[in-house]
Amino acid sequence: MEFQLPSAASVAVNPTQQEMRAWVEAYMSNITVTEFDNINYKAAVKARLADSTFFITDVENHKNRMSRSEYEAWAAKQDAYIADKDMILIEGYIGPDPTFRTGCRLYIERTQANIPAMQQQLYFPKDDAWTPEFTVIYTPGLMAPGKPDDRLILVDDDNYVTRVLGSDYFGESKMGGLRMWNHLVYEQGGLALHSGLKTFPDVDGEEKVALILGLSGTGKTTTTFRQQLGSLPVQDDFNALFSGGKVYASENGCFAKTFGLDPDDEPSIYGGTTRPDAWLENTWVSPEGKVDFFNDSDTKNGRSTFPLANIRHRDPNHLPPANYVLLLNRNQTIIPAIAKLKREQAAAYFMLGETIGTSAGGRAEAGKSLRVPGTNPFFFDNDALMGNRFLELLDTMPDLEVYLMNTGRVGGPEGDERSKKVKIRHSSSAIEGFVTGSIEWVEDPDFGYFVAASLPGFDDPDLLQPKKMYEAQGRADEYDALVAKLKAERVEYMTTFPGLDPSIINAI
Numbered sequence: 001m002e003f004q005l006p007s008a009a010s011v012a013v014n015p016t017q018q019e020m021r022a023w024v025e026a027y028m029s030n031i032t033v034t035e036f037d038n039i040n041y042k043a044a045v046k047a048r049l050a051d052s053t054f055f056i057t058d059v060e061n062h063k064n065r066m067s068r069s070e071y072e073a074w075a076a077k078q079d080a081y082i083a084d085k086d087m088i089l090i091e092g093y094i095g096p097d098p099t100f101r102t103g104c105r106l107y108i109e110r111t112q113a114n115i116p117a118m119q120q121q122l123y124f125p126k127d128d129a130w131t132p133e134f135t136v137i138y139t140p141g142l143m144a145p146g147k148p149d150d151r152l153i154l155v156d157d158d159n160y161v162t163r164v165l166g167s168d169y170f171g172e173s174k175m176g177g178l179r180m181w182n183h184l185v186y187e188q189g190g191l192a193l194h195s196g197l198k199t200f201p202d203v204d205g206e207e208k209v210a211l212i213l214g215l216s217g218t219g220k221t222t223t224t225f226r227q228q229l230g231s232l233p234v235q236d237d238f239n240a241l242f243s244g245g246k247v248y249a250s251e252n253g254c255f256a257k258t259f260g261l262d263p264d265d266e267p268s269i270y271g272g273t274t275r276p277d278a279w280l281e282n283t284w285v286s287p288e289g290k291v292d293f294f295n296d297s298d299t300k301n302g303r304s305t306f307p308l309a310n311i312r313h314r315d316p317n318h319l320p321p322a323n324y325v326l327l328l329n330r331n332q333t334i335i336p337a338i339a340k341l342k343r344e345q346a347a348a349y350f351m352l353g354e355t356i357g358t359s360a361g362g363r364a365e366a367g368k369s370l371r372v373p374g375t376n377p378f379f380f381d382n383d384a385l386m387g388n389r390f391l392e393l394l395d396t397m398p399d400l401e402v403y404l405m406n407t408g409r410v411g412g413p414e415g416d417e418r419s420k421k422v423k424i425r426h427s428s429s430a431i432e433g434f435v436t437g438s439i440e441w442v443e444d445p446d447f448g449y450f451v452a453a454s455l456p457g458f459d460d461p462d463l464l465q466p467k468k469m470y471e472a473q474g475r476a477d478e479y480d481a482l483v484a485k486l487k488a489e490r491v492e493y494m495t496t497f498p499g500l501d502p503s504i505i506n507a508i
Contacts, residue, residue, distance in 0.1 A: 003135050003161055005107050006079040008087040012110065015088060017120065017277060023113035031114075032285045036273075040280035040291075041114045045169035046299040048377075051148040052167075055380060056156040063381070071154055074144070078163055081142045086110040091130065092123025092252075094181050096316050100240070100248045102184060103130045104177045108138040115140075118170045118279045118305040121253035133184075135161045136176035140168040157183045157380055170281055170303065174255055175378055178238050181250065183380045190242040191389045194376035196224025197235040197249060199314045200435055207320050208435065209247060211239060214328030215355050215375045217301070219407035221256050222424060223328065225268040225311075228432045232314035233268065243396040245321030254311075258283045258302040261293040265424045272306035279305045324401050324434070328375070330356045330408035334470070334482050337422045337463040338430035339404040340441055340450040346394055346402040348507040350374055351387040351500070352490060356408055371493055384497040387504055403434060404449065410466050411473070418473055422463055429458045446483045 005011075012019070021039065024031060030042040054066035088110050095101035103126075106119050115138065143166040144152040151166035153176070160183075162176035178192070185192040196212040210231075214220035221236045235249040236256065242248070256269045258280065263270040272278060274291075283302035284295035293302075327349055329335050341349055353372040373383040374390065394400065407427060412419035433439040433455045441450035444467070452464040462469040470479035487508065494505045 002132060003159060005089070005135070006082045006137070008082050009084050010086045011089050012087070013089045014091055014120075014126070015116075017117055020088070020113040020117035020120075023110055024117070027111045028114065032287065032289055034280065034285050034289045034291050036278070036291065037276040038274075038278045038280060039114065040283050040285045042298070043168045043170075043282055045149075045151070045167045046282055047169065047301050048171050048175065049149055049151055049153060049167060049169075050377065052144075052151045053153040053155065056154060056158070066154065071156065074152060074154060074165070075163060078137060078139055078142060078165060081139055082137075085139075088113060088116045090116045090120050090123065091126045091132070092120070093126070093130065094123070094134070094177055094250050095240075095248055096124045096252070097248055098129075102134060102181060103132045104134040104136070105132050106136045106138060106173055106176075108173070109141055112138075112140045112168060114279060114281070115168075115170050115173050118255075118281075119173050121279070121305045121307050122174060122251045122255065124252045133160055134177050134180050136164065136173060137161065138164040138173055138176070140164075140166065142166060155179055155380070160184070170305070171255070178250060179378045179380065181238065181240075182376070182378055185240045186380070186385070186389065190240045191386065191393060192376070193239050193241055194220075194237070194374065194378065195235075195239050196220050196233070196237065197239045197247065197319075198224050198231045198233050199319070200229050200231045201314075202230070208323040209245075209320055210324040210326060210431075210435075211241070211247070211322055212326045212328065213350075213375050214330075214407070215353075215370070215372055215377070217257060218328045218330040218355050218375070219424075219427065220328060221254070221269065222266055223326065223405075223407070223427060223431075225266060226424060226428050227268075228428050229435055232312060233308075234314045234316050234319065241322065241393055243393060245323075245397045245400060247319050247322050249316035249319070252309075253305055253307045256304050256306075258293055258304050259296055259300040268311045269304075272311045273304040275306060275310055277306065277310070322397065322400060324403065326431075327353075327402065327404050328407050329354050329404060331406045332356060332409040332413045332419065333411070334466045334479060334486070335404065335406040335408075336410070336451050336466055337406050337426050337458075338434070338439075338452055338455075339444070339447075340434070340439075341402045341404055342449060343394070344503070344507045345449060347387055347391040347501075347504045348494070349402075349404055350390050351383070351494060351497070351504055352508075373497075382498065384500040387497065388499070388501050391501055391504060401434065405430065410463050411469055418475075420460060420462055420469075426458065426460065426463055429455060432457070
């Protein structure tokens with residue numbers, strides 16, 4: 001039975017972008033019209049609220065659980081709050097393919113009209129066949145005293161309803177739908193991947209597909225939108241992978257980080273962000289409207305949304321099977337710029353999900369070494385299910401190539417004069433190398449994966465073989481100690497997931 005929305009004083013159904021902009025300018029404070037004639041909103045909440053996110057279940061060993069009885073009490077409070085409010089209802093699809101798309105809707109206070117305007121850019125348009133399957137009910141004005149940060153994100157996968165209380169950060173609207181999509185995709189035999197997707201047209205006579213997995217802020221969107229060999233972006237954040245490499249996209253727009261946005265390094269994202277119809281959030285803007293993409297005095301987690309139609313991209317329908325999976329790891333010690341994983345290692349490194357946290361994950365993650373299975377913090381249950389499903393899918397894709405890519409540094413953290421940064425051009429050259437088959441691979445003696453002995457057009461070999469770099473700097477003992485520490489930590493970590501296939505652990 002279709003979930004019934006709470007009653008409200010009034011409901012504006014699918015208003016236009018122009019109408020929502022007028023409401024933003026009429027009702028909202030902390031907004032600035034920028035030099036690009038788009039609007040930046042300075043939100044009170046700067047990132048996702050992981051500690052405030054609860055899944056509704058009575059299964060006691062479920063992560064971040066809330067009982068259904070407590071959930072119903074909070075739902076009643078939210079429904080009562082909405083009763084005298086003017087609301088906006090946005091309807092559309094997650095996914096464009098008629099064979100696999102999900103009707104989704106956002107129901108939110110009109111006094112926060114920037115959020116539905118941004119969400120409308122990410123949904124695929126509603127048509128006559130649309131029916132609601134997912135519902136996100138969003139009340140930024142209703143706090144949740146006593147809960148982490150006095151805010152709540154409540155995920156009811158049994159009914160595919162997410163309720164957001166107290167947050168004014170757009171990411172909770174976006175992830176409200178996609179988090180439930182994780183559950184739906186898994187139930188239908190696939191796996192939702194926190195990934196970008198790009199295609200390489202006419203390489204060796206056929207179009208090839210790359211999935212780029214990474215935590216927010218680790219270069220996933222940049223890697224997806226950076227052009228190599230005529231590549232075109234398809235999707236920047238979530239895709240569904242099914243047996244045989246079948247891939248489905250999810251969103252009709254882009255949700256991009258704006259800190260450090262440079263027109264030379266990221267021309268597509270810059271172009272999409274600097275149009276009047278883009279929406280900005282927590283990007284630094286002067287009172288006069290001057291945008292400074294390199295000012296992080298407020299936060300590094302500035303964001304923009306814009307329709308993919310505003311930039312060159314590949315139509316998300318009728319995609320060929322996946323050829324490549326890239327696992328992004330923003331490391332700062334001994335991970336090479338590019339490594340090719342053996343088949344038995346792919347699921348293991350997928351489960352490790354190693355990186356350095358960024359501001360996208362909030363203060364608790366920024367700058368810290370993290371392990372997030374699948375680089376997907378939005379999975380709905382025991383992460384072992386995700387690793388086992390990825391292993392099952394790999395068995396149906398014998399020709400899939402899986403790569404580990406470091407988008408951080410080699411040799412030490414920023415400020416260590418012995419370290420070197422893996423720059424955007426380095427990652428781009430590495431991608432060109434494996435797509436064209438021009439990399440000469442050798443087996444790494446410590447980790448067993450393959451590293452590049454040579455890569456045409458790559459200007460710093462130290463980034464390709466960190467072991468040699470450390471040895472040349474007289475740091476061989478330091479390197480060996482890091483190898484031993486990393487191996488021990490990885491095995492210990494992998495044994496914490498009940499039910500994980502032993503072959504995944506044994507591949508470390």
